[in-house]
Amino acid sequence: MQSPLFDQANLEVQAQQRFALQNPQMLRVHLGGDVLAVKGAMVSYQGQIRFDHEKAGSVGKLFKKVVTGEDVSLMRVSGEGDVFFASEAGFVFLIDLTGDALSVNARNLLAFDSSIEWDIKRVQGAGMLSGGLFNTTLQGTGTVAIHTVGQPVILDCSQQPTYVDVQACVGWSANLVPQVVSSMNVRSMLRGGSGEAFQYAFSGPGFVIVQPSEWTPPPAGGSGGGGGGFNLGGLLDG
Template sequence: MSAPGQGSWQPDPEGRYEYRWFDGQQWTDQVSQQGQVLRSPLGAPPQSGLGAAPAQPAHQAQPVGQAQPLGGADGFAGITGELVDGRFSEKEAKAIANQNTKMLRVRLGEPFMARQGSMVAYQGNVDFAFEGGGASKFIKKALTGEGLPLMRCAGQGDVFLAERAYDVHLLNLTNSGLSISGKNVLAFSSSLDWNIERVRGGSVVAGGLFNTTLRGTGWVALTTDGPPVVLNAAEAPTFADTNAVVAWSANLQTQLKTSFKAGALIGRGSGEAVQVSFYGNGFVIVQPSEGVQVVAAQ
């Protein structure tokens, strides 16, 4: 039996269904039969079919173990509806996981790094502190324009992160490296070493390509402006627009390729003037967006 205030599925005390929801103080009218959540008050007359006649189906069929309504069967402080019926409740499955496609939830154990301003909510006792990365990284950011404003998150609780409603993707690194555009970094574990490095084969004059490199063992959450494509660079030489490429395996060989076509040399906004070429065994992540385009004044 659950402790007071803690709800859970329990075998139906009447035996008419597989499970009945106990809210920590009393049995409710929510029951589960064959993976479907229904409503049937205690003492309702039996009927053929599932074993009893449900008063009405729940708003959304939910397998056993998924999030339940915030306020139990009677709603949250007298409020009912899809926003409080459980489908948007906090996901509890893993310490670090996507809350949904646009939001990351991190349960604090070890401190982690996050983009400044990316916290949209938190629960518990959490401390946020500026993370400068040292004088060398500060100078590199000033000289290269590769911006990665970070904050260190520490304490106990859950932190929810998002950035401009971009899609959030979670990767795990095991003694490996990832080169990622600073604007696409959402958060990463403090166990990873990070630095600002010039893309091999490039220079400030040739395009000014500097990326943030993460190395070691840990997790990293990155964002993309839309669903990305992951290309296998080992299959063939791979080229990507400098404004659309998000990240790649740090072991890949890179080279900048400049297009000399007449229509492609009109500044950064054209998008096709400079591409990055990739060679080797690894992957390249490309988003379906070239970022905010700069339109010249007429």
């Protein structure tokens, strides 16, 4: 049988790394220790693999999930073999944490080492009008896989004030403390608005990841989407 489908680019990657890109839109994880992944992100696996619901881990974290609407539904993936993850054909990027922290929109999260601690944090200044904005903070040592709608851009917030649409913001270095600002005024509201109601305002040493697409805001409540020492892998490639 012959077809361009069987080109080398489409064959399974034989990588030594635990986390590796099968292609720009698919993650391959070789299991040793457990991995936490967003429910529904598994597209294929080889070997003896088990998938279990991952509990919040504490009453406080469970309470924040319920109250905030930050839908971080995770599963614990364990066993021996290889697991392939993807989400909506988004572009996948690997970020190596070395004791530092990353704040990421839950809708852009794909998978991460189970050794990494995670929590839900409220974005400062996010009030009732903005729906309440919450992000998932990941901290520790290990690898985080995120996905973006389209090719993202990394903005350096140390050079000048940086503003990002809250639905296009993928994540940021957690040392940054963004504010939520509004470009709306009474005249604009009376005329139907500009369509650009709320933005994150960043300032100081750190970076923010922006995708060229905006998520549809959740119907109720907010959905997420904030050290040096990051290895941003392909995110910083030219």
